[in-house]
Amino acid sequence: MSYQIELRHFHYFLAVAEELHFRKAAERLFISQPGLSRQIKQMEEILETQLFIRNKKKVTLTAAGVYLKDEIEFILNHLELTKRHIKLVSQGKFGELNIGFLGSAMQTVIPDLLLKLKDAFPEINTSLEELSNNAQLNAVLKDGLDIGFVRMVRVPKGLCIKPVFNDTFSVVVPANHNITAANFKGMKQFEGENFILFSQDYSPLYYDTVMSICEDAGFTPKVSHKSVHAQTIFTLVENNLGVAIVPTSLQQGFNMNVKFIELKKIPQRAVLSVIWKEDNRNPVLKHCMQLLLGDKK
Amino acid sequence: MSYQIELRHFHYFLAVAEELHFRKAAERLFISQPGLSRQIKQMEEILETQLFIRNKKKVTLTAAGVYLKDEIEFILNHLELTKRHIKLVSQGKFGELNIGFLGSAMQTVIPDLLLKLKDAFPEINTSLEELSNNAQLNAVLKDGLDIGFVRMVRVPKGLCIKPVFNDTFSVVVPANHNITAANFKGMKQFEGENFILFSQDYSPLYYDTVMSICEDAGFTPKVSHKSVHAQTIFTLVENNLGVAIVPTSLQQGFNMNVKFIELKKIPQRAVLSVIWKEDNRNPVLKHCMQLLLGDKK
DNA sequence: ATAATCAATAATTTTATGGTATTAAAATAT
């Protein structure tokens, strides 16, 4: 019959919401199952809202529970961020910027940004994480990341997006492939080949764009392998398992036995964009965005 | 030497940060001053950051304390909002409703429903997607849609269906066609014409119904074109490529050089129905169905 | 100097979290 919700309830709730199993959740939390059951029940009483439906062997979230889970994830993430920030503030450091990125952004944009940031604000610490488009989207929404480097066009309400790098696509073929930049005439030449692509989950836009490139050339590509790492894709190409279409900038930084044939004439571009949350409270973000977009345009 | 920060700490912290006076803050919180002092000290230990400077008669916030105050206000505010929201969610008064529809529903039923929804529950967000009968069926089954507006009679187990709009059919002919509403006697007059219809995949029931209309008139129509968009069909008719049979309500919202001849005397009707999943957990759905079916019947 | 006021400390009480044992219901195995 406690009056107030506490963060403890939130941690317990999240465990149950993720496991959907009281005993397993209790184990994960290193507390007893009855204790957990009672805390959750108490939480529901305080909030005057049922959060879980426990009927015959199954525990499921109610609509309110689903909604609350999202919000609690956000609040706890934001709190962790704040904990780190106040330490930095008390140390006289400005703050911290959490950056997510697709592997293909590592070649160009990220190093650029980091150099500029270090230059302008040596007190700012950055953390970098390679994540898929979608993982970044969720993390940015929930304050797990401050900015993300993604390939997409539309973002949910509350997020902002700005293109930062416009790249051509290139076909990646084994070094000994008979088609070269010199004798290359058009995608049609690759009609019969197996295509090795980044997986659709990783970046739907990339996938659709590659499809449209082939369709514009008049054929539907046979996709034999999908991967999330450029390294893997190049290795597959190297071993004659197919050809790939990737952003041209991926050429840098790898030393593989493959050659790039840049598709200069097609209209498709690999656009890398920054996303961030409109009402992100991190003061570092403003500075960062100025550096990123100020002199770009 | 407690492990975890709790919301209690936040409320205490805010009181002290606002009063800048432990005794007064304690009074405001209805707890004793020593209790408050110890909790704040504990909070500083957990966060490993000094938040207040207590020297000679004055209590002031540190830089970290100032920063934290802002964030805690934000977090507690957000939490209060969330508490209110989950109650609304569980009452079905807040949330999202994903609606699918055939293009031909856009003329009448959908705008009606949306207006009513907005009116009754301004906090409900809706998303709309134009999809074929079958795509809606699958999406509803997989919780991709909450409700769909389709033209069909039977639905798989687990789904529900209710007619919501009963429309006559009309023949659509070029504006300069020799048959008019005045001299129209029966479908038999169109025996020789090419027919332009919605494709069978899009709505099998519609297709079968149109066929039966012609068969009742004693002929089998020659179908020359199929489309999934009313716009396309009207354009084809406009260019003398044939005549169409469509639900009469499609007359609204288009400005094409065609005329509609309503088939009032035949028994066939273009029935638009809502489908939804029996055990859909979205609480918004109940309210929506009440609005849709409550005053209809 | 003395009184007053403040926050911190000490000792004690109260509260309620979390643990153990157990139950009721349901699923699974035999």
Add this chain to the structure above:
DNA sequence: ATATTTTAATACCATAAAATTATTGATTAT
């Protein structure tokens, strides 16, 4: 069908930690 296992909930209890009262030490006002 019966026995066994598994699940979440209940009852009761121990104990950790929060809150209270009483007190101290320090600073400021009179």
